Amino acid sequence: MVCMQATFMYGAGDVRVENVPDSVVKLPTDALVRVTASCICGSDLWPYATMPHGAGPARMGHEFVGIVEDTGSQVTTVKKGDLVVAPWLISDGTCEFCKEGLYASCVHGSMWDLQPDEGGQAEAVRVPFADGTLVRIPAGADPALLPSLLTLSDVFGTGHHAAVSGGVTAGSTVAVIGDGAVGLLAVLSARRLGAERIILMGRHKARTDLGREFGATDVVADRGAEGIEAVRALTGGHGTPIVLEAVGTRTAYDQAVGVVRGGGTISRVGVPQYEEAPVGIGSLFFRGVRLTGGAAPTRAYIDELLPEVLDGSLQPGKVFDVTTNLAGVPAGYRDMADRKSLKVLVAG
Amino acid sequence: MVCMQATFMYGAGDVRVENVPDSVVKLPTDALVRVTASCICGSDLWPYATMPHGAGPARMGHEFVGIVEDTGSQVTTVKKGDLVVAPWLISDGTCEFCKEGLYASCVHGSMWDLQPDEGGQAEAVRVPFADGTLVRIPAGADPALLPSLLTLSDVFGTGHHAAVSGGVTAGSTVAVIGDGAVGLLAVLSARRLGAERIILMGRHKARTDLGREFGATDVVADRGAEGIEAVRALTGGHGTPIVLEAVGTRTAYDQAVGVVRGGGTISRVGVPQYEEAPVGIGSLFFRGVRLTGGAAPTRAYIDELLPEVLDGSLQPGKVFDVTTNLAGVPAGYRDMADRKSLKVLVAG
Numbered sequence: 001m002v003c004m005q006a007t008f009m010y011g012a013g014d015v016r017v018e019n020v021p022d023s024v025v026k027l028p029t030d031a032l033v034r035v036t037a038s039c040i041c042g043s044d045l046w047p048y049a050t051m052p053h054g055a056g057p058a059r060m061g062h063e064f065v066g067i068v069e070d071t072g073s074q075v076t077t078v079k080k081g082d083l084v085v086a087p088w089l090i091s092d093g094t095c096e097f098c099k100e101g102l103y104a105s106c107v108h109g110s111m112w113d114l115q116p117d118e119g120g121q122a123e124a125v126r127v128p129f130a131d132g133t134l135v136r137i138p139a140g141a142d143p144a145l146l147p148s149l150l151t152l153s154d155v156f157g158t159g160h161h162a163a164v165s166g167g168v169t170a171g172s173t174v175a176v177i178g179d180g181a182v183g184l185l186a187v188l189s190a191r192r193l194g195a196e197r198i199i200l201m202g203r204h205k206a207r208t209d210l211g212r213e214f215g216a217t218d219v220v221a222d223r224g225a226e227g228i229e230a231v232r233a234l235t236g237g238h239g240t241p242i243v244l245e246a247v248g249t250r251t252a253y254d255q256a257v258g259v260v261r262g263g264g265t266i267s268r269v270g271v272p273q274y275e276e277a278p279v280g281i282g283s284l285f286f287r288g289v290r291l292t293g294g295a296a297p298t299r300a301y302i303d304e305l306l307p308e309v310l311d312g313s314l315q316p317g318k319v320f321d322v323t324t325n326l327a328g329v330p331a332g333y334r335d336m337a338d339r340k341s342l343k344v345l346v347a348g
Numbered sequence: 349m350v351c352m353q354a355t356f357m358y359g360a361g362d363v364r365v366e367n368v369p370d371s372v373v374k375l376p377t378d379a380l381v382r383v384t385a386s387c388i389c390g391s392d393l394w395p396y397a398t399m400p401h402g403a404g405p406a407r408m409g410h411e412f413v414g415i416v417e418d419t420g421s422q423v424t425t426v427k428k429g430d431l432v433v434a435p436w437l438i439s440d441g442t443c444e445f446c447k448e449g450l451y452a453s454c455v456h457g458s459m460w461d462l463q464p465d466e467g468g469q470a471e472a473v474r475v476p477f478a479d480g481t482l483v484r485i486p487a488g489a490d491p492a493l494l495p496s497l498l499t500l501s502d503v504f505g506t507g508h509h510a511a512v513s514g515g516v517t518a519g520s521t522v523a524v525i526g527d528g529a530v531g532l533l534a535v536l537s538a539r540r541l542g543a544e545r546i547i548l549m550g551r552h553k554a555r556t557d558l559g560r561e562f563g564a565t566d567v568v569a570d571r572g573a574e575g576i577e578a579v580r581a582l583t584g585g586h587g588t589p590i591v592l593e594a595v596g597t598r599t600a601y602d603q604a605v606g607v608v609r610g611g612g613t614i615s616r617v618g619v620p621q622y623e624e625a626p627v628g629i630g631s632l633f634f635r636g637v638r639l640t641g642g643a644a645p646t647r648a649y650i651d652e653l654l655p656e657v658l659d660g661s662l663q664p665g666k667v668f669d670v671t672t673n674l675a676g677v678p679a680g681y682r683d684m685a686d687r688k689s690l691k692v693l694v695a696g
Contacts, residue, residue: 096586097610104636105610165638238444262445262453268633275628279639280620288452288642290513294633 005326006122007060009044011053013337015060015330023118023126028072031130033084035348037150038064038120039320040332041088042180042343043248043271048333061121062088062112063153065137065146066348069124077131083141084134086120086127087299088112088154093132101300106132120153121329121346135302141310147317147345148309151185155343156305156316157298158269159185162244163193164301165293166267170194175231175240175259176216179207181319181343182269183246184214188316190244191215192308199231199240201255207342210318223251228258240264245293250274257283267293320345353674354470355408357392359401361685363408363678371466371474376420379478381432383696385498386412386468387668388680389436390528390691391619394596396681409469410436410460411501413485413494414696417472425479431489432482434468434475435647436460436502441480449648454480468501469677469694483650489658495665495693496657499533503691504653504664505646506617507533510592511541512649513641514615518542523579523588523607524564527555529667529691530617531594532562536664538592539563540656547579547588549603555690558666571599576606588612593641598622605631615641668693 003019010016025032038061047058068082078084091098091106098106108129112118118125127133137149148156159182168174172195176186179202190198191214200216201223202208208219220230232239239261245252248270256266257278266289278284284291308314322341324332332344350370357363373380386409395406416430426432439446439454446454456477460466466473475481485497496504507530516522520543524534527550538546539562548564549571550556556567568578580587589612593604596618604614605626614637626632632639656662670689672680680692 100611102611102636104634263448263450272628272633275626275630276624277627278623279625279627280623282623284639285616285620285642286452288450288645291627291632291639294636297636 004123006119007326007329008057009047009051009060010056012047012049012051014053015048015333017326017329023124025070025072026126027128028074029129029131030072031068031075031078031127031134032070032124033064033066033086033127033134034069034124035064035066035120035122036083037146037348038346039150040121040329040336040344040346041154042182044333045337046271046273048337059115059117059119059122061119063150064120064125065150065153066125071130075130078134078136083137085137085149085152085302086125086134087157087302089297089299090128091132091299092129098132101297103297103299104295121326123326123348133299135299138310145309145312147320148315150345151316151319152298152302152305152309154298155181155319156185157301158182158296159246160189160301160305161296161298162186162246162267162269162293163189166242166244166265168193168195168242171196172242173197173235173240174242174244175199175201176244176246177201177252177255178246178270179204179211180246184211184319185316186244186246186269187211187216188214188314192314199234201227201231204339223255227255231259235261238262242267244269246270248273250277253277257289260289262287262289265290265292269293269296319343323347352471354467355674355677356405357395357399357408358404360395360397360399362401363396363681365674365677371470371472373418373420374474375476376422377477377479378420379416379423379426379475379482380418380472381412381414381434381475381482382417382472383412383414383468383470384431385494385696386694387498388469388677388684388692388694389502390530392681393685394619394621396685407463407465407467409467411498412468412473413498413501414473419478423478426482426484431485433485433497433500433650434473434482435505437645437647438476439480439647440477446480449645451645451647452643469674471674471696481647483647486658493657493660495668496663498693499664499667500646500650500653500657502646503529503667504533505649506530506644507594508537508649508653509644509646510534510594510615510617510641511537514590514592514613516541516543516590519544520590521545521583521588522590522592523547523549524592524594525549525600525603526594526618527552527559528594532559532667533664534592534594534617535559535564536562536662540662547582549575549579552687571603575603579607583609586610590615592617594618596621598625601625605637608637610635610637613638613640617641617644667691671695
């Protein structure tokens, strides 16, 4: 048995890179992808903070680009040698939901995070439903574009989903909660869709500076009541008609409820670390505030976003401030958890 | 001092009609309206069930049509003798929110229910911001249309708001939760907007029969897990892309989460009797379900709905199954609370 390296989480704070059997094609609809680049997600930090020891080990990584090395007999859309992006969701590509672009509801869908023997933070990955899951990148793409292409697997598509679900359009006024990679790419996405006023709520200057580069017109470092007050002061007292929530804590949800204008929309893409939240008369109902967003069907957006990545007019890959290799993954988790790194790219 | 009769709630189960000083114009923007017809709202039944004795007495009634009897010096859009509809919300008609049709966020807005000395279940009402609040009905309307005109104040506009906020359009498949007056008018509104499949969830046959007359194609009497299963069985296993929730209990919310299809929309117009509810990974987030609706800006819809009421092509007034007078209001509350009456009209 040949071996390769892959990342496991054993419990909070305990990430290890270990030898595992080589991933191989098992089903006719599989592809085997040799990973060129993967990364660590903000959502990986939740189990890194809270996963009980004994619940693991779990294979990690749900964002990667790579080269197809082998395909099952039924795979038709990608072939050996193709550069591909793998969205964070596995989807069959043929069910009624996939046909509507609702990949998160795919009847055969799953998450990389739920695959016991596969994960993106590894040397190679067996990709189920390769035709439905993978997206081929046109041949000849500049290797310098790899970081930006990698963001199409999750963070850029998720930021874009926030903006689209929030209804951002030409002239919109938007608040973005969170200066992590998704929040910053929500800024970029809102700007791309024509938002005129983008208020980024975050307190890490290096990040909010990148946010300004991506299109934020204002930065609010305050949180809680002061943060709400600051956004209201910037918007004639009423808050913003669109709020993109890219954190996932109850605190961030409450912040969103506080800064949204009556009749407005809160679009959430930060994975909620809560199940219940206020939605009644005192929060959403009386003021007619919509709650939208959710798990992003990033595959649905790749066709739209890819050309501007390939021609360099968008550079979402700037969210990667550290590049490491598989051996450096445990340190990458630690540095992202300590907020020393914004987002870590893992070169294959 | 001249006297008139008005309705007070003293506490749960204790509604009284008492003499009060005549309502009169006080401010230059007021109008005095002599009530032709008012009614009891499903939302009046919440305090009727739960209001602590000692918290009252509260003036009641937020839906009425009537004849303008006097106007303040600044009122320009209605005049003595006009037949008018009063929406359930008072709004100034001039602020930035009113201009966008977001009457529930009016900066000077209020609810009739919060007026200490006025209410629709009375002989006459002082109407603040008369130009912004009242809508004039064209002269010569057939008196037989009064019940249907009265529904424009709240229940029909609220059912319409549910359908509009839910995104109902030609060919939609919709579930409506609740066979009260708002639920039935949500059915009528969904049908009017072109919905093809309308599944009404309710268990009172006389009401669901009216729902069928209004356009429901299916009726599901089951609740809870059985009700969810029944709706899924009618929709290929996945539920409906649009759910209109017209009850307001947590049970109804949970029902909505259960019957909504992945990627779909829950539009709530039943006044929530809860503040917190599930919105996280296990309910809305992962499946990308939107939560919309809220307090209905019914005034915004009157212009659109009025012509079809005036020409008789829509008959939302069929939700009134009992007509009484002010003396009969306490019995009307009791019969609605006991579900003997669907909705009680109070003739002035």
